[in-house]
Amino acid sequence: MALTFRAYERAAAVSSSSGRTRHYVDRPTTRPPSGRHSRTVDDIVVEATGLTKRYGSRTAVDRLDLRVRRGEVYGFLGPNGAGKTTALRAVLGLVRPSAGRVRTLGAVPGSPAALRRIGMLVEAPAFYPYLSARGNLRALGRLAGTGTSRIDQVLETVDLATRADEPVHRYSLGMTQRLGVAAALLKAPELVILDEPTNGLDPAGMADMRLLIRRLRDDGITVMLSSHLMGEVQHVCDRLGVVHHGRLLREGTVDELRGAVALRVGTDRPAAAREVLSSLVGVGRVAPRNGALEVACRRDSARVLASRIAEAMVRAGLPLHELALADRTLEDVFLELTGDRAAARTSPGNRRDGSEP
Numbered sequence: 001m002a003l004t005f006r007a008y009e010r011a012a013a014v015s016s017s018s019g020r021t022r023h024y025v026d027r028p029t030t031r032p033p034s035g036r037h038s039r040t041v042d043d044i045v046v047e048a049t050g051l052t053k054r055y056g057s058r059t060a061v062d063r064l065d066l067r068v069r070r071g072e073v074y075g076f077l078g079p080n081g082a083g084k085t086t087a088l089r090a091v092l093g094l095v096r097p098s099a100g101r102v103r104t105l106g107a108v109p110g111s112p113a114a115l116r117r118i119g120m121l122v123e124a125p126a127f128y129p130y131l132s133a134r135g136n137l138r139a140l141g142r143l144a145g146t147g148t149s150r151i152d153q154v155l156e157t158v159d160l161a162t163r164a165d166e167p168v169h170r171y172s173l174g175m176t177q178r179l180g181v182a183a184a185l186l187k188a189p190e191l192v193i194l195d196e197p198t199n200g201l202d203p204a205g206m207a208d209m210r211l212l213i214r215r216l217r218d219d220g221i222t223v224m225l226s227s228h229l230m231g232e233v234q235h236v237c238d239r240l241g242v243v244h245h246g247r248l249l250r251e252g253t254v255d256e257l258r259g260a261v262a263l264r265v266g267t268d269r270p271a272a273a274r275e276v277l278s279s280l281v282g283v284g285r286v287a288p289r290n291g292a293l294e295v296a297c298r299r300d301s302a303r304v305l306a307s308r309i310a311e312a313m314v315r316a317g318l319p320l321h322e323l324a325l326a327d328r329t330l331e332d333v334f335l336e337l338t339g340d341r342a343a344a345r346t347s348p349g350n351r352r353d354g355s356e357p
């Protein structure tokens with residue numbers, strides 16, 4: 001049986017040994033009574049300092065520092081084998097770090113105080129195939145001591161309410177994944193951890209999962225997920241950590257990671273144009289590239305600057321053949337950081353244009 005069940009069994013065992021078999025239902029006091037969480041950005045939900053995990057001579061996670069803030073969707077981005085799953089497991093307390101420190105919801109990972117507030121999907125979920133979604137959730141709720149009172153609500157959240165009474169073997173992979181998220185939501189968690197939640201899903205399944213992740217965030221749940229699909233994460237994550245060979249290379253919002261943009265200015269009088277462009281306010285470096293001039297500028301001022309460039313070129317009587325935004329995709333950023341072209345293209349989801357699949 002997959003980890004979903006094992007984790008629930010473990011959580012259930014923890015709760016019985018503490019003598020509070022219903023404590024997943026009796027919400028901890030840290031959550032506001034409305035059920036919605038505050039969005040104070042300074043509220044750190046996961047904090048890792050120097051997190052390192054070695055398996056023999058192999059270092060899976062190497063001195064990782066990261067902070068996940070309450071209410072955000074944080075994405076771990078990296079190719080297969082980068083160390084994402086291992087890091088998530090350390091956050092959950094499923095592996096013991098070789099060095100460094102992790103705090104999850106202010107508690108030691110794997111401790112009852114942390115577990116009771118976390119929902120997880122870190123392996124493909126397994127369900128009883130001839131039971132319905134509702135039947136499976138009922139079984140899980142009883143097993144884990146989370147109760148069954150939230151079943152209708154979580155089925156609604158994952159958009160399975162209308163199919164809830166069908167046997168699960170009829171479900172698509174995407175539906176099964178969403179049911180896995182529903183199982184993780186039974187205990188009304190503050191933090192949900194999803195390891196490669198869209199792995200193996202078709203474009204429609206991915207879109208549904210993205211929608212679901214946004215819904216979780218709108219409900220005030222902090223989401224930490226991993227993915228090797230750069231096109232996917234940039235549409236769903238508030239912040240990203242780029243991981244490669246166990247190291248966190250960069251952290252930031254998608255725009256921060258993609259950094260400055262450039263405007264491409266095509267003209268057959270580049271020398272004169274360069275002079276004109278360099279004198280404009282808001283223009284960074286102007287340099288020839290691939291048959292045009294590239295004008296570095298801030299992302300948020302690119303649009304205004306483009307019209308100023310057009311005006312200035314016309315005023316100076318210079319021909320203008322091309323005026324376009326040259327933007328970097330996450331794949332470009334990843335390549336720049338790692339030089340690992342193969343890893344940047346590990347899947348069709350890593351599209352050059354960053355478009356949604």
Ligand SMILES: Nc1ncnc2c1ncn2[C@@H]1O[C@H](COP(=O)(O)OP(=O)(O)OP(=O)(O)O)[C@@H](O)[C@H]1O
Nearest residue numbers: 055058059060078079080081082083084085086087
């Ligand atoms: N239990 C283990 N024993 C030995 N090596 C392991 C173990 N778990 C992970 N590793 C190794 O640690 C490295 C990181 O693996 P990890 O699964 O964390 O990467 P990942 O980024 O999640 O990749 P994937 O997306 O393929 O799961 C890999 O080289 C992997 O082979």
